[in-house]
Amino acid sequence: MLEQGVAQRVRALEAFLNDVYDKMAVVTDGVIPRQLVTTSAHFHRQVHGFEPAGGVRVHISGIDVVRDAAGTFRVLEDNVRVPSGVSYVLENRRAMAKGLPEAFGQQLIRPVEEYPRRLLSALRKTAPSGVDDPTVVVLTPGVFNSAYFEHTLLAGLMGVELVEGRDLICRGNRVYMRTTAGEQRVDVIYKRIDDEFLDPLQFRADSMLGCPGLVNAARAGGVTIANAVGNGVADDKLVYSYVPDLIRYYLNEEPVIANVDTFRLEEKEAREEVLDRLDELVVKPVDGSGGKGLVIGPDASKDELAALRKRVIADPAAGSRSRSCSFPPCPRSAATNSAHGTWTCAPSRSTTATTSGSCPAA
Secondary structure, three states, rough: OOHHHHHHHHHHHHHHHHOOOOOOOHHHHHOOOOOHHHOOOOOOOHOOOOOOOHOOEEEEEEEEEEEEOOOOEEEEEEEEOOOOOOOHHHHHHHHHHHHOOOOHHOOOOOOOHHHHHHHHHHHOOOOOOOOOOEEEEOOOOOOOOHHHHHHHHHHHOOOOOEEOOHHEEOHHHHHHHEOOOEEEEEEEEEEEEOOOOOOOOOOOOOOOOOOOHHHHHOOOOOOOOOOOHHHHHHHOOHHHHHHHHHHHHHHOOOOOOEEEEEOOOOOOHOOOOOOOOHHHHHEEEOOOOOOOOEEEHHHHOHHHHHHHHHHHHHHHOOOOEEOOOOOOOOOOOOOOOOOOOOOOOOOOOOOOOOOOEEOOOO
């Protein structure tokens, strides 16, 4: 059920991304509000009308799954922008296999060591047409990034180069990397930096982390960027609340795995309930990631809760939250860090809410 449900969700998100960067039929048909999409910090008009190589935008996904007190699996969060955390899955499994070998001998546990090989295979298959032996690189922001360990681990296990923006050159809508033997063409870039820093010609002009011309090279079909630029709109915590509707709309199916109970704070009744129970909830910006802006109600001080209350009242169209419930430890899908939470709420744009629990990386 888990595999089927996660695959279903990714197919729906892929269809949603293709749609919102093209005709926006999902908006025209009234499934999701236009403002929700166009005001997202990660909706990039620079790639509107852009069709990625092979038509694939979500090359790697991290779908956070929790199990509620009744034992039912639920999706806590979708990560299709820059999924992170699989290195800890690999390293944790390696350490556990050494420390508790008997546990693996007595249980049917799915292996994870093939992940780097499968990742490389998936990336190579997305290379531009006409490239028989594609060169893949991992693009990292550098040693000061919190996930640099993962970048180096995956590059090493895949046997590909780990590069920074200063190592790349765009010329004639093709991308090259500087090597000791001269320039070498790059066909696939596994992007591990935020879109805003990827290309100073299209996004932040002050970015020193990306390479000028990358977006135009991808648009011209000279290079594949994985995951595709602009995917972050599907990670939005408010869009999350519409994913069951997106599954019905694009796939004509019922969701296999339900969302955590989610409330949109622009709705008066939902907002009033959230304000009454702030000390029981976890509040997070709808466009947040990595725990930024997170307020854990049960652990927050009175001053923090008071400040949060003011933000929610002042900007109710900006949070997502979910009911605080007790969850047993459970397995989770591969590409994200372990989660501990209850509800997610946000102070910008629209507010929603979700339930989550303690969930160690598998």
